[in-house]
Amino acid sequence: MKKHNFSAGPCILPQEVLKKASEAVLNFNNLDLSLIEISHRSADFVEVMETARNLVLELLDLKDKGYSALFLQGGASLEFLMAPYNLLPEDGKAAYIDTGTWSAKSIKEAKLLGEIDVIASSKDKNYNYIPKDIEIPADATYVHCTSNNTIFGTQFKTFPQTDKLLVCDMSSDIFSRELDFSQFDLIYAGAQKNMGPAGTTLVVVKNDILGKTGRKIPSMLDYQVHISKDSMFNTPSVFPVYVSMLTLQWLKDLGGIKGIEKINEEKAELLYGEIDSNPLFQGVAEKEDRSTMNVTFTLTDESKKDEFDKKWKAAGISGINGHRSVGGYRASIYNAMPLESVQALVDVMKAL
Numbered sequence: 001m002k003k004h005n006f007s008a009g010p011c012i013l014p015q016e017v018l019k020k021a022s023e024a025v026l027n028f029n030n031l032d033l034s035l036i037e038i039s040h041r042s043a044d045f046v047e048v049m050e051t052a053r054n055l056v057l058e059l060l061d062l063k064d065k066g067y068s069a070l071f072l073q074g075g076a077s078l079e080f081l082m083a084p085y086n087l088l089p090e091d092g093k094a095a096y097i098d099t100g101t102w103s104a105k106s107i108k109e110a111k112l113l114g115e116i117d118v119i120a121s122s123k124d125k126n127y128n129y130i131p132k133d134i135e136i137p138a139d140a141t142y143v144h145c146t147s148n149n150t151i152f153g154t155q156f157k158t159f160p161q162t163d164k165l166l167v168c169d170m171s172s173d174i175f176s177r178e179l180d181f182s183q184f185d186l187i188y189a190g191a192q193k194n195m196g197p198a199g200t201t202l203v204v205v206k207n208d209i210l211g212k213t214g215r216k217i218p219s220m221l222d223y224q225v226h227i228s229k230d231s232m233f234n235t236p237s238v239f240p241v242y243v244s245m246l247t248l249q250w251l252k253d254l255g256g257i258k259g260i261e262k263i264n265e266e267k268a269e270l271l272y273g274e275i276d277s278n279p280l281f282q283g284v285a286e287k288e289d290r291s292t293m294n295v296t297f298t299l300t301d302e303s304k305k306d307e308f309d310k311k312w313k314a315a316g317i318s319g320i321n322g323h324r325s326v327g328g329y330r331a332s333i334y335n336a337m338p339l340e341s342v343q344a345l346v347d348v349m350k351a352l
Helices: 015-026 043-059 075-087 101-110 223-228 238-253 256-277 302-314 339-351
Strands: 067-072 093-098 115-121 140-146 165-169 186-190 201-206 281-283 294-299 329-332
Touching: 015 238, 043 067, 043 201, 043 238, 067 223, 067 238, 075 101, 075 140, 075 165, 075 186, 075 201, 075 223, 093 101, 101 115, 101 140, 101 165, 115 140, 201 223, 238 256, 256 281, 256 294, 256 339, 294 302, 302 339
Parallel strands: 093 115, 093 140, 140 165, 165 186
Antiparallel strands: 067 201, 186 201, 281 294, 294 329
8 A cells, every 4th residue: 555545535545446447447358449439338247237236235234125226426515416306295394304415405404395393403513422312293204314524523323213204325435334224214325425526426215215205307317217217227337336346345254344344343433433532632523423434533742743744644644634624634544544544544643
């Protein structure tokens, strides 16, 4: 590894995945053709798409449970609109939990289509915690939450118990920890955190919740249309889907989500341990709500900033500057981040 890449996204991918992907760009499946120039309708790519979709359901333990997996475009930002288009009746209401920048954006888009009730928010403390004891309105059609807040470094550890549809933006922690994924009716996630390069978006949706809003939905925004065309209603993002397939296979070979969760916890414990024990650093998020994917922290002595910045850059560390909304530093330790890279950062912190 040339750099210890802590970028929040697009983010680090496994080295073996990058190698296989680069080979496919030059010669895919020994066709003497590049992956990015073959027809998306060819048997070779149709197999890629089907393999990727099946791996998603297998890893989430949702296979044969009435769910469809789709690889779409537009990022999670388009899903902010697609979710209410497909789930919110014209005269209905949806309940949203506001835990950061991206959930706030999802609320803004959903309000274009109907009544949105923000039932809980952590904005009062600059999103440094996850709201608790959330009351869900009886007349809400669905509840929307963002499982992990990339910018602020918080993460839902448990999810609202509800008889309403449960929708979750999992862009920055999908496939990182074991959950009962069947508690969710709709999951969406941009690929560029834990799954692949930017350019495709994963949607996992329970089939029987669709087609009940009474809305006329534009074809490109209609999940049922994409399901009926096996996620190829329009030309898919061929390269990102292929790299996502490789990454999902890499994850399966590691022992699936159970296997990677153990590694992720070890990385997070190492870094948070240094933050908590080193008087020069302090965490941003409340301890009980800390993300295992995005570690946010600040210096307690700003006079040390230049020295610290110089040291981590000299150590080959990249991408730990904090978001402008929070300041300080943010180390994104997604699935593909090796423990050795986290140790390299901790070593720099110890030496400050």
